[in-house]
Amino acid sequence: MILRLLARRPVLLALALVVAFALPWLIYPPVAMDIAAWALFAVAVDLLLGYGGLLSFGHAAFWGTSAYTTGLIALHTGLPFPVAIVGGALAAAVLAVPIGYLSVRLSGIYFAMVTLAFAQMIYFIVNQWRDVTGGENGLQGIPRELFGLDLSDPFLFYYAGLPFVLVGLLVAWRIVRSPFGQVLMSIRDNPSRARALGYPVDRYRLLAFVLSAALAGLGGGVFAISHGFASLHDVYWTTSGQAVMMVVLGGIGTLWGAVLGAALIVSLNDYLATAGFEETGIITGLIFVVIVLLFRKGLWGTARDLTAARSGRHRPAAVPDPPSSASSSERLDQVAERSGR
Template sequence: MILSRLAARPALLAVGLVVALGLPWFVYPPVAMDMLCWALFAAALDLLLGYTGLLSFGHAAFWGGSAYAAGLMAVHWGVPFPVAVLGGALFAALLAVPIGYLSVRLRGIYFAMVTLAFAQMVYFVANQWRDVTGGENGLQGVPREFFGVDLSDPFFFYYAGLPFILLGMLAVWRVVRSPFGRVLMSIRDNPARAQALGYPVERYKLLAFVLSAGLSGLAGGLYAISHGFASLHEVYWTTSGQAVMAVVLGGIGTLWGGAIGAGLIVELNDYLATAGFTETGLVTGGIFVVIVLVFRRGIWGTARHLLASRRTRAAGAGAEKESEPSTRQEAVAR
């Protein structure tokens, strides 16, 4: 069973890489880029929710803050888009330090509400600072320059931005599989015991919060460069809610689930908007309720649980078959 799990991991990674490389050939390239950005956003949020046990409703501050920061650097400084995206991720990580320091001391719904309050403060600043952010009109005309090359074609920009998403997903996967990630899971399961073992729980939570914010900012900055603008919607609380919904739909604590949930939500919203349906929230909310009721562990989480149960039953049946000959031999000897 252990060998089969080890063999399945490279296969899943290969499938994910093939899907990422071939996605713009089957999906409109800007929509494909949105899927990747939201997939990384969901994975970054799952690092905090699924592996640390902290539900944040304020990650729109880091996604949107990075979008504005990357857009401003590209517009006013004329830097290539990779520099702008990395600068936006750094801004999101720095913004998360004071917010996380004041938030990680709380638990449960109190932590969620405090992060939401900070995100609304960022939204207020972005709305009022019109000379910089553009206010309700947003920050427009963000270029996609790559060291003198204009990547206005969304198909080519997709492959130019793909390495950032892959590196971000690799970073999340590496954190989860590291000893640091194991400590985060122990804090999630029993913070008092982790504290008794000598781990500084609040420091670990703060570091996880900053890492999650930085990766969210990486996705948000790339999203803004892809669309060519940054708007107030990027820092509004519904953006955080959509990321949480993507994680829950796919499966909390699975990483792959967040990417699947994000892809489904983006594709569904695009399909409904193209069809001229304005109340997209009504449909996505209804699907969310159905999936939560039917798939308690999310789509990917339920599939993984069923597969693990099937392997366990198969291993038990094999053990019973192996024990039958020895039982017969004992009966004959008696």
């Protein structure tokens, strides 16, 4: 009964908003802000992986570039932190254009490796450009300037930074439910048919790549302002890997699953670190293996399918296995009719 009630979209959305606003009352506010920022990052990765079928191990480049850009703007211009965050997201989007242009023509492991190579190149540049980025020391003392308001209290800053995350999540939700999102999913399922109908497949993938990078950058900017520093870890490939793990843990192609995965991983890392356990990767890795083996569609995807089965309604997975060419064909036909193709 509870699962059936939660399956209703308005109820689920209202509950999610209540949890988002109550989170700093339930856990340590900086951890709550980390959950929100990482949730947006994971959703950005899921937008490309779950709905575009492209696995990127290079999104740390956009998360970290935005963190450094946000920090530089806040440190050297004195502008309010919302302007710095938007500037960081724009920088991530601009960086994604050439990287995406050279990457989206590939797929599968080749796409993943190319994005990883570009991310490591960004890491090398950030590490060597010490006069600007601070090198191994990173950028420290990033201010939270907002027209003279004192936002040094993490509890207050959570509510100042949360709107950026909510807007980013809303944009991602709107993208996957727009005609663009429908075509993107059809390209994921059947790129040959999409080309036959006249859709520029590479252009759609490039736009999805840039939008995903911008959302990742938005989360990276919030993260940098929240912590007051930007470090080399933000642009290192393990940051990308952690975001991918969050998506797989929650459920690929669900959006809600990415949020759930981020909340679980960040909370677990904080709990283990507080308990003095240094090798947190061992525990999170074991949990990841168990989830992959027992819940092939992730936690959210599995719960969604169980809810649909109990209610007597069949809801196909966001990422069909194997891909259904019939569903992708119908989706492309519907979009083509709307656009007059």
